Amino acid sequence: xxxxxxxxxxxxxxxxxxxxxxxxxxxxxxxxxxxxxxxxxxxxxxxxxxxxxxxxxxxxxxxxxxxxxxxxxxxxxxxxxxxxxxxxxxxxxxxxxxxxxxxxxxxxxxxxxxxxxxxxxxxxxxxxxxxxxx
Amino acid sequence: xxxxxxxxxxxxxxxxxxxxxxxxxxxxxxxxxxxxxxxxxxxxxxxxxxxxxxxxxxxxxxxxxxxxxxxxxxxxxxxxxxxxxxxxxxxxxxxxxxxxxxxxxxxxxxxxxxxxxxxxxxxxxxxxxxxxxx
Amino acid sequence: xxxxxxxxxxxxxxxxxxxxxxxxxxxxxxxxxxxxxxxxxxxxxxxxxxxxxxxxxxxxxxxxxxxxxxxxxxxxxxxxxxxxxxxxxxxxxxxxxxxxxxxxxxxxxxxxxxxxxxxxxxxxxxxxxxxxxx
Amino acid sequence: xxxxxxxxxxxxxxxxxxxxxxxxxxxxxxxxxxxxxxxxxxxxxxxxxxxxxxxxxxxxxxxxxxxxxxxxxxxxxxxxxxxxxxxxxxxxxxxxxxxxxxxxxxxxxxxxxxxxxxxxxxxxxxxxxxxxxx
DNA sequence: GTGGTCTAGACCACT
DNA sequence: GTGGTCTAGACCACA
Numbered sequence: 001x002x003x004x005x006x007x008x009x010x011x012x013x014x015x016x017x018x019x020x021x022x023x024x025x026x027x028x029x030x031x032x033x034x035x036x037x038x039x040x041x042x043x044x045x046x047x048x049x050x051x052x053x054x055x056x057x058x059x060x061x062x063x064x065x066x067x068x069x070x071x072x073x074x075x076x077x078x079x080x081x082x083x084x085x086x087x088x089x090x091x092x093x094x095x096x097x098x099x100x101x102x103x104x105x106x107x108x109x110x111x112x113x114x115x116x117x118x119x120x121x122x123x124x125x126x127x128x129x130x131x132x133x134x
Numbered sequence: 135x136x137x138x139x140x141x142x143x144x145x146x147x148x149x150x151x152x153x154x155x156x157x158x159x160x161x162x163x164x165x166x167x168x169x170x171x172x173x174x175x176x177x178x179x180x181x182x183x184x185x186x187x188x189x190x191x192x193x194x195x196x197x198x199x200x201x202x203x204x205x206x207x208x209x210x211x212x213x214x215x216x217x218x219x220x221x222x223x224x225x226x227x228x229x230x231x232x233x234x235x236x237x238x239x240x241x242x243x244x245x246x247x248x249x250x251x252x253x254x255x256x257x258x259x260x261x262x263x264x265x266x267x268x
Numbered sequence: 269x270x271x272x273x274x275x276x277x278x279x280x281x282x283x284x285x286x287x288x289x290x291x292x293x294x295x296x297x298x299x300x301x302x303x304x305x306x307x308x309x310x311x312x313x314x315x316x317x318x319x320x321x322x323x324x325x326x327x328x329x330x331x332x333x334x335x336x337x338x339x340x341x342x343x344x345x346x347x348x349x350x351x352x353x354x355x356x357x358x359x360x361x362x363x364x365x366x367x368x369x370x371x372x373x374x375x376x377x378x379x380x381x382x383x384x385x386x387x388x389x390x391x392x393x394x395x396x397x398x399x400x401x402x
Numbered sequence: 403x404x405x406x407x408x409x410x411x412x413x414x415x416x417x418x419x420x421x422x423x424x425x426x427x428x429x430x431x432x433x434x435x436x437x438x439x440x441x442x443x444x445x446x447x448x449x450x451x452x453x454x455x456x457x458x459x460x461x462x463x464x465x466x467x468x469x470x471x472x473x474x475x476x477x478x479x480x481x482x483x484x485x486x487x488x489x490x491x492x493x494x495x496x497x498x499x500x501x502x503x504x505x506x507x508x509x510x511x512x513x514x515x516x517x518x519x520x521x522x523x524x525x526x527x528x529x530x531x532x533x534x535x536x
Numbered sequence: 537g538t539g540g541t542c543t544a545g546a547c548c549a550c551t
Numbered sequence: 552g553t554g555g556t557c558t559a560g561a562c563c564a565c566a
Contacts, residue, residue, distance in 0.1 A: 020549075020551095021550080056551085058551095059551060097251055101242065104238065105259055108263075114162075123261060125232055126260050131253075192539095193558080200540090212289070212539085213539080214565095327566060328565080369510065369517060369527060377534075379506055380532070382437075383436055384437045390532060395521070397507045398511045398514070399521075422541060450552095462542065478553095481551030482550090482551065482552085483552090
């Protein structure tokens with residue numbers, strides 16, 4: 001049990017949703033890194049563990065991890081599985097949390113424009129939704 | 135009291151984008167109905183016409199129209215083309231423009247929460263993005 | 269006004285239903301002949317009149333009349349429009365009302381079999397539906 | 403506890419008949435779900451398999467499956483094929499076998515009324531037809 | 537003229 | 552392996 005502490009990381013996926021499972025994992029891990037929930041060097045649960053827990057295909061988890069490795073967010077520690085990169089350029093880029101939020105807001109702005117919803121109404125709705133979140 | 139001839143309805147699609155063409159058409163028509171640009175009873179350009187104009191396959195257009203028909207947004211006038219449903223429940227649901235915008239904003243709120251971005255910062259970013267739209 | 273009495277015949281069609289309009293007209297007229305509501309020699313409303321009343325295309329009415337003429341149910345009286353055939357073989361065949369009802373019941377029996385509904389339950393449901401009709 | 407492998411599900415279609423092939427498939431699968439022959443979670447033969455077996459185009463099969471998915475009868479397991487929805491509202495509605503039979507019987511009752519056929523005669527004919535089915 | 541159906545075959549995304 | 556998307560082109564039914 002000399003492993004680097006129990007990685008109490010939990011992922012959630014919604015199968016049969018529009019977004020691919022591997023993509024949901026990638027986004028989720030990025031957000032956890034950005035918010036500091038996953039610090040540099042922190043270990044990630046093994047591919048097999050995630051696969052069993054979420055009842056998904058191991059290859060799907062592997063694809064997510066590989067993608068994040070390519071992007072420099074995760075590193076492969078031989079014999080120890082994946083860990084969050086210490087301060088690689090990849091991780092650096094993710095630290096800008098606003099940048100991660102922007103794409104979705106841009107899509108919302110696009111939709112608002114096409115629906116002829118003015119800025120005030122759109123912002124009001126966003127505020128309402130944010131408050132409803134908790 | 136003649137019918138609004140020459141349906142000057144124009145669609146735009148971005149091929150080679152991630153979103154399927156038929157889906158782009160579906161979303162676009164829904165927004166046009168929602169914004170009142172396409173009123174109840176308004177005729178839609180024929181499948182062939184759209185296909186030629188956008189240089190896509192008629193079946194792709196047909197698929198979009200069929201989907202909208204099952205959703206109650208469009209009605210088929212046998213041998214006479216498609217028209218926007220008069221006041222079907224489907225169309226009704228679409229009339230609420232804010233409701234159409236909400237899902238995306240909810241996703242944004244969800245992401246903001248996971249990123250530990252506070253409400254003020256999120257709203258500020260949304261305002262910035264909205265202004266950037268034009 | 270020397271026309272053979274006002275043909276108080278009324279047709280009903282449900283547009284945007286599965287069954288073609290001309291077919292609905294054909295079936296309806298056959299049933300009216302079978303039940304005696306339209307006796308031999310009785311005049312039918314003109315193509316134009318039916319088309320205007322039901323707000324459908326005259327060609328559709330014409331197609332129904334022509335089909336019935338081919339089948340010997342109607343006859344074309346020059347200058348007088350269509351009338352029910354006096355006792356042509358076509359009309360004769362229609363006089364068997366049960367035969368007209370049979371196809372639909374056969375389809376029902378087919379469906380009941382595929383649904384594994386036994387005869388007793390199917391008949392019980394039919395009785396219930398018949399009583400509900402009035 | 404292994405999944406019910408070898409889905410011995412067989413479909414039959416009559417090409418060159420009036421009813422579209424995809425519609426025949428849809429109806430057939432609905433009846434199989436209704437009669438319990440296809441339980442919730444049961445896997446369906448792959449699009450390609452059905453296409454080869456019935457010697458029809460994969461897209462035709464795909465269209466049937468897609469329709470049943472939008473109706474909530476089937477679910478897509480990403481990359482793993484289609485299965486019968488566990489207990490979706492769509493499936494639920496189908497479980498009532500009598501309800502599936504009713505529309506046809508109502509049409510028959512309607513026709514009987516228009517033909518002035520009394521209830522007794524109509525039921526007698528239905529019994530006769532049912533017996534003739536086997 | 538309208539939309540609907542089907543085919544044959546290619547390519548892509550997900551697991 | 553799975554289903555999804557799109558194409559090009561043919562034929563049919565309806566009004």
